[in-house]
Amino acid sequence: MMTSAPQSFREASARLRVQGLLDAGSFTEWLGPARRITSPHLAALDAPVSFDDGVVVGQGLLEAQLVVVIAQEGLFNGGAVGEVHGAKIRGALLRAIEVRARAVLLCVDSGGVRLHEANAGLIAISEIMRALFAAQAAGIPVIALVGGTCGAFGGMGIVARLCDALLISEEGRLGLSGPEVIETVKGVEEFDSRDRALVWRITGGKIRRTLGEATLLLDDDIAAFRAAAAKEMMGSKTMGDSPRQRGLSPDALQTLEAAQRHLEARAALDPGIRDGQQVWQHMGLGEEVALMDPAEFNRCLEARER
């Protein structure tokens, strides 16, 4: 097999990410740009529109398995979710059930709700959450890929954490409120959004992986994301062709009770801890953490988690 030079996930457009993630030539897009279904709400405010409303949805093959892929375009309005954008994501998640996809790949690159159509965006994110639950209940794993310039914030930060697996690059960022919002409301002493190292130690891939908010830390390389997504898909316990019984799965309550205890323990961390560096110190990890490459870092954490 030929090895090619790494192609940055972060720098690629949504369409290039989709191409790089799927088996060559296997992608079929739904409601593609030729249909020109744009946001009437942006137009009403004389704001620029995009022929795909900032999200690419369709199906293709990953290691010869049928998958649904959703990719937000961070360069259009910060990947923010409006009425059409959100409806495309919801439709794609429901379509995954229809075609019995082996998995859904959800490339999140978004600051959350699009303010120009804030009410439609908020409701759309709630509808995406419901559709994501429906796909999972049908036995289809949803895999979040976070490594774009906008990260995964606001409602899309919640959606990313609802996924069965969350793959993140070191440059990827994950959170709820962006640093700028916190600084604007609470002041620069609470969160200095221009301190890039601090922002990375709070929202970046390494600290998210450390706390268990992300499944795996990856190099900023589309091929690395592809390989990790394929591994998650193959390793997932759920099978696309055998939907679980509708209703309460016997272990669901216990699983969530265990998650509750885990999250309670984390929230009980020393209240003085307000920086990722303090988390690493608390865990007995030294300065070398910042220098480890993703593979080494995953191994280090996996050894501790065992």
Added chain:
Amino acid sequence: MSMSKKALLDRLFPAGHEVIEAGQVLCGWGQTAAGRVHVIGTTEHAAIDTRIALALSAAVLRGVADDGNQPRPIVFIADTQGQALSRREELLGLNGYFAHLARCVNLARSAGHRLVTLIDGEAVSGGFLAFGLLADVIVALPGAEVRVMDLRAMARITRIPYERLTELAGFSPVFAPGADNYWRMGGIHALWTGTEDWAAQLQALLQGSHEDERARLGAERGGRKLAASVAQEVLHGHG
């Protein structure tokens, strides 16, 4: 408990209720003509942080575990100014706590609990997404404020003049705050008025579909004309 929340509970559950308020979180039960229901919620426009999110998810999990095969309805009282804004909370992964809460709410639905949200006070952005907005039926009580962001902040961030936004808000429900706007978009099922019999109205909502009908409602009411049709086209795999 605040007088207004006590008055609300008296009005919803004239046959009795026992709800405790601790740290802006409500938890307990109310008696309806159809039996007891769980009451879980927030008060005083709570900024939802990890502590509150955990208290809410714990209450939902307890309800699911206690009820077993006889799932009672859950009535969520939503009163939230949104998510807590804090570096420490972001470090802990507040979005992950909200996702956990959402999973617990969805577990309750899967286990057969009917989910009804009553917005009393404010319902804003992330705090609303985490639990209230996931219910089967969502009702705004009189005076409820529902929004992502107020128009002045929106004007500042989008760099669209405030005057322009207020002018457009007069006929478009799509961005301006307001429970009625959310009703037109199908995100809120009903707006109750001050003179109605809330106990009877709540009772009527304790049975019904678990399906997400909001996009269809938004199209019917004319506030969200594309959400349903676009999702349908994708669902059918149209190119």
